[in-house]
Amino acid sequence: MSSGETDDLPRLRTIADYQFGSGVGETLFPESEDPEVKRSSSGRPQQVVGDAGRVVTYGTDGRFTLGLEGGRRVAAALDAPAGRVVVGDESEPFVRDGKNVFAKFVTAAGPEVRPGDEVVVVHEDGSLLAVGRAELSADAMGDFDSGMAVMVREGAGDDAD
Secondary structure, three states: OOHHHHHHHHHHHHHHHHHHOOOHHHHHOOOOOOOEEEEOOOOOEEEEEEOOEEEEEEOOOOOEEEOHHHHHHHHHHOOOOOOEEEEOOOOHHHHHOOOOEEHHHEEEEOOOOOOOOEEEEEEOOOOEEEEEEEOOOHHHHHHOOOOEEEEEEEEOOOOOO
């Protein structure tokens, strides 16, 4: 990693702490890892790729979108159910394949989840199924019997968690 990429990490950690919660930045971008920071043509950090795959994409809106590796790290950094949307056996294979999560299948959600938040979708047993964007608040996910709860960006497929 170049010194420019090293210089990016403290700022990226601060953004992660703001977006996901205190301490998440250190878990997303640990000192022990030497991530690759892919840049736009203007030099702005665009993607951060760790040893196990894409961690995050840094959007032009200043927020991160999670890759599966980033989802694993966020889930590890936060106490359940924070940052998560939990589903049961009925929707697990569909979500794992990248299908969206519907409110009627949500069994729990981090109470802080708001529409537009980046979330990790997990099975009731804690295994990672997908990452995506919440379309409803945590309260609405619990109250509604219809409607999309999470727009899934990437399903975990057959990956063992």
